[in-house]
Amino acid sequence: MGTRLVDKQLVFKLHVGAVICSTLNNRIVISLAVFFGINLYPYADTVYMRYVDGLVKAHYSGKALPQLSAIKSGATLANAYEVQGMFVSKVMKKRKGIAGFKGALVGLKGQKKFKVNKPLSAVIFQDGWLKAEDKPVVEMSQFPGIKVETEIGFIVGKTITKKIDGLFELKSHFESIVPVIELPAGELENRGPLLALDLAAANVLSSQYIVGRRNPIGSVDPDNVEIRLSRGSIVLNNSTGAAAYKGQWKNLLYQVNRALDKGYTIQSGQMIITGALGDIIPAEPGSWSAEYGALGDITFLIR
Numbered sequence: 001m002g003t004r005l006v007d008k009q010l011v012f013k014l015h016v017g018a019v020i021c022s023t024l025n026n027r028i029v030i031s032l033a034v035f036f037g038i039n040l041y042p043y044a045d046t047v048y049m050r051y052v053d054g055l056v057k058a059h060y061s062g063k064a065l066p067q068l069s070a071i072k073s074g075a076t077l078a079n080a081y082e083v084q085g086m087f088v089s090k091v092m093k094k095r096k097g098i099a100g101f102k103g104a105l106v107g108l109k110g111q112k113k114f115k116v117n118k119p120l121s122a123v124i125f126q127d128g129w130l131k132a133e134d135k136p137v138v139e140m141s142q143f144p145g146i147k148v149e150t151e152i153g154f155i156v157g158k159t160i161t162k163k164i165d166g167l168f169e170l171k172s173h174f175e176s177i178v179p180v181i182e183l184p185a186g187e188l189e190n191r192g193p194l195l196a197l198d199l200a201a202a203n204v205l206s207s208q209y210i211v212g213r214r215n216p217i218g219s220v221d222p223d224n225v226e227i228r229l230s231r232g233s234i235v236l237n238n239s240t241g242a243a244a245y246k247g248q249w250k251n252l253l254y255q256v257n258r259a260l261d262k263g264y265t266i267q268s269g270q271m272i273i274t275g276a277l278g279d280i281i282p283a284e285p286g287s288w289s290a291e292y293g294a295l296g297d298i299t300f301l302i303r
Helices: 008-021 024-036 046-061 077-091 108-113 167-172 196-201 248-261
Strands: 098-104 120-125 129-131 147-156 174-183 208-211 226-231 234-240 271-273 286-291 297-302
Touching (some): 120 196, 174 271, 174 286, 248 271
Parallel strands (some): 129 208
């Protein structure tokens, strides 16, 4: 079994940070724990805490991110998500808060490669939100190891505090569908085979993302969206919304309930992106464009 984790330095951060973005039941538990000085994770391992400290330093310095599986033998995916939560708590203030959530390994091919049967989940931050209408310029020197991913996002209309069972209820909580270019950045240390838990612990390399035009829910079937990504005249990726295994809506439902399971409240105005569709392309300087059919287009510059 994996070891439960705790960062003792986060006792009051849990009260200030996690209380804000957790469900009501979790807020009560965390508040009582803080009041009575209860250790929420009594079997904490200092290896994990040192890992998180190293991850935060590498995140801000642009150095290679530590690989959890190489540092802690026997670490599990559950451990990795607890580490991710500790990391988010440490950086969320500087990153201007949580803007939403994202999926990864959304395609069946990626899940088979990393030996998982569900997508991964991570947090996106407010300071990474770029508006397509601003024609953003992405500096490669500022964010090493940038990749370009074509994705579809969903903007929350009504705050979600309880797990959702069906798609009808799910759709009632969202106001719009948007084309998204995600720009994950950073590289993991190459100290052994890369595992899904390494990605999860490192918050799946969450960095920047470009958000396009808002389209009302019901105006576009996200599974039928055809996507083409180009750099100049060179087409680099063709895909569809249906490239997400089991479809966009079921993946969105999974990410919603996964975020709630981790203690977050999903706030109105936040966004959930379901994961990369088609190939993941290494960034290169040039003028880029992504066509999403009825969802609209995104153009941006990488230099």
